[in-house]
Amino acid sequence: GVAYASTKTVTNKQGTEIPVMHACGHDFHMTTWLAVAGFMNAYRKHWQGTLVFIAQPAEEKAAGAKAMLADGLYTRFPKPDYALALHVNSKLPAGTVGYCAGSALAKIDLLDITVKGKGGHGGMPNFSKDPIVLSAQLIMALQTIVSREVNPAEPAVLTIGSIHGGSNSNTIPSEVSLGLTIRSLNDSVQAAMIKSIQRMANGIAHAAGLEEKDFPVIQLRNESSPLVYNDPVLSRRIGAVFQEKLGKERVQELQPEMYGEDFGMYRQTEPPLPTLIYSVGTVGTGPFVSTHSPLYLPTLDPALETGIKSLTWALLDLLKPAKK
Known part of the structure; x- marks a missing residue:
């Protein structure tokens, strides 16, 4: 395995010690999250508005978004005009992104x-x-x-x-x-x-x-996730940004998939909050390995750079200063 392969074990609810890893790319996601947060903070003069970064736990059990909303995410902190997220995609080539407008995840x-x-x-x-x-x-x-x-x-x-x-x-x-x-x-x-x-x-x-x-x-189980719906207007806007920056050949329009995400809970406001979760390709030259497999290994170069840049471009577009 790689040098940073997980060696951590936990005890499951049956009392059995089992190995665990970020088999769905959440270490990739948070690395991207930290890099983008650092950039946006350092270049504050290039955008205007309020930017809230959500460090949410427990996505795999569909518990994190529910708990944060119940704890006052939209009342104790500024309620956003948009919500964005990204996720690794084990079917898209590294260096590409993809999005699905409308019903996206199950x-x-x-x-x-x-x-x-x-x-x-x-x-x-x-x-x-x-x-x-x-x-x-x-x-x-x-x-x-x-x-x-x-x-x-x-x-x-x-x-x-x-x-x-x-x-x-x-x-x-x-x-x-x-x-x-x-x-x-x-x-x-x-x-x-x-x-x-x-x-x-x-x-x-x-x-x-x-x-x-x-x-x-x-x-x-109390682990249900709602449908993830990508706002079509927001999806097309950010998709156009990606095409401009990456080139059309590196941006794919995807079909709905039967994965799940508790990100859909952030949309459940009245009126519904415009949300978009998009995919970052992580496939290299090796054989196909799906997320949730113990063999899943994102191709970090250029996938990580693509993730960081794409999310930064999306935020800068949504938060660009008004023309005087």
């Missing part, structure tokens, strides 16, 4: 499902209700929500990211835990998907002969 909900059963001996499954088998049936059934229940014209994703159950190969456990995420660009689609998950889970339990008290327990 609304996200995270759910935990506890599939109950009746534990027993692996050699006598007829005396048990096997939650591993029920979980397998549920996992396959849930795949039909997007393919058979959601309008094909509506982007939607359902991903089961974890399954945990059992402790021994010859023992049928009493329960299995599933963790999943659902994502869409539409509140009604999101609500319908949650209802479908509940219906299918209950149906599989009923078909297995379980009593209602032993039907799966579905919990919606």
Whole structure:
């Protein structure tokens, strides 16, 4: 690995020590943030207005923006006219930027499902209700929500990211835990998907002969993120700045993606605050590696310079002195 590869470990909620890293580029983001803040402070005479830099934690758990807004971000400090952010993009070449006007990033909900059963001996499954088998049936059934229940014209994703159950190969456990995420660009689609998950889970339990008290327990985590909507007028304005400074060939208009960001919470004012989160390319010459992979490594040269300059150009445009 690289010299600055993370060696940090933490203990997760299950009590297991696990390695951690900035697999979504947040060290890149904050390095850019610090450099731009330093430049804007040093060259204060070249712009006018009030500039607020938000050092927000806990984006990955969708907790940071919510906590800062609840703590009075827009009342204890000047309420902005615009909000800008950038994020690394593991599909764009280093030295480029991209943006998506309108609906840009998905609304996200995270759910935990506890599939109950009746534990027993692996050699006598007829005396048990096997939650591993029920979980397998549920996992396959849930795949039909997007393919058979959601309008094909509506982007939607359902991903089961974890399954945990059992402790021994010859023992049928009493329960299995599933963790999943659902994502869409539409509140009604999101609500319908949650209802479908509940219906299918209950149906599989009923078909297995379980009593209602032993039907799966579905919990919606307090880690939801709203749709991220880039104001079209602001997007086109800043996109034009990027094209002027970088050249049109290094600025891409992107399609909506099913990643999530709690940056969307900053827009939830009345009237809605114009916001824009754009992408900074980080891909070099190696094979594709997605963010959230332990192998993700941004190509710092020229990606970091592009990130710093692009955000600085955007701020200088929005804060340029009025003509006398």
